[in-house]
Amino acid sequence: MKPTKEDVLKQANAACKNTLMETLQIEIVDYTEDTLVAKMPVNSRVHQPDGVLHGGATAALAESVGSFASHIFLDTNEFFVRGLEITANHLKSVKSGYVYATASFIHKGRTTQLMDIRVTDDDDQLISLCKLSTITLPKKK
Numbered sequence: 001m002k003p004t005k006e007d008v009l010k011q012a013n014a015a016c017k018n019t020l021m022e023t024l025q026i027e028i029v030d031y032t033e034d035t036l037v038a039k040m041p042v043n044s045r046v047h048q049p050d051g052v053l054h055g056g057a058t059a060a061l062a063e064s065v066g067s068f069a070s071h072i073f074l075d076t077n078e079f080f081v082r083g084l085e086i087t088a089n090h091l092k093s094v095k096s097g098y099v100y101a102t103a104s105f106i107h108k109g110r111t112t113q114l115m116d117i118r119v120t121d122d123d124d125q126l127i128s129l130c131k132l133s134t135i136t137l138p139k140k141k
Contacts, residue, residue, distance in 0.1 A: 005031070012072065021064050024057060028068065034105050036069035039098045052093040058119055058128045059088045061101045066115040066132035069103040074136055084112070084133040091129065097122040103132070111136055 003011075012028045020026075024046060030037040038061065040046065046057035063086050070081045100120050107114040112135055119128040 008072070012068065020060060024060060024064075026061055026064055028065070029100075031069075031072070034108070036065055036072065036103045037100060038065040038068070039100045041098055042094050042096050047095075052095055053099065053127070055088065055090050055128075058090060058099065059086060059130065061099065062086060062088060062103075062117040062119060062128065062130035063132055065101040066103040066117050066130075067134055069105070069115060070113045070134040070136065073108070077139075079136045079138055081113075081134050081136055084135050086130060086132045088128050088130045090127070092121075092125060092127050094121050094127055099127055101130075106131075 008031070009028055016022050016026065024040055026038050026040045028036065028038045040057070040061045042053050046054055048054045063083055067081055067083050074081070101117055103115045103117045105113065106116050112133060115132045115134070117130040117132060118126060119130065121127055
């Protein structure tokens with residue numbers, strides 16, 4: 001029996017316990033065959049000193065959602081994923097609410113993956129545009 005979307009999301013969020021994702025309150029909220037969506041609250045925990053979303057927190061959200069997208073589409077008994085490179089272009093600032101990161105595959109190879117990650121605000125305005133490359137490596141037996 002194939003797990004439901006609700007089951008997959010529950011399992012994915014449970015895997016984030018005691019990690020940076022939990023610290024930043026990142027929650028995986030949706031996925032399709034080629035995308036994964038997560039949200040993160042914008043509050044003082046992720047602000048820079050002048051009260052707007054820190055670019056590093058945005059990059060952490062983007063890398064988390066992109067790496068997790070690669071992770072859920074492979075056999076985790078045999079392989080693990082690591083980020084190779086991330087770029088982030090921050091286009092707009094945010095003071096409160098939520099930001100949503102949608103990771104979409106540009107390339108979904110067996111060894112390397114490339115993701116386009118769009119970070120938007122509650123009004124669906126583009127906040128940051130990121131690219132992430134990941135590598136899938138075999139687990140040692």
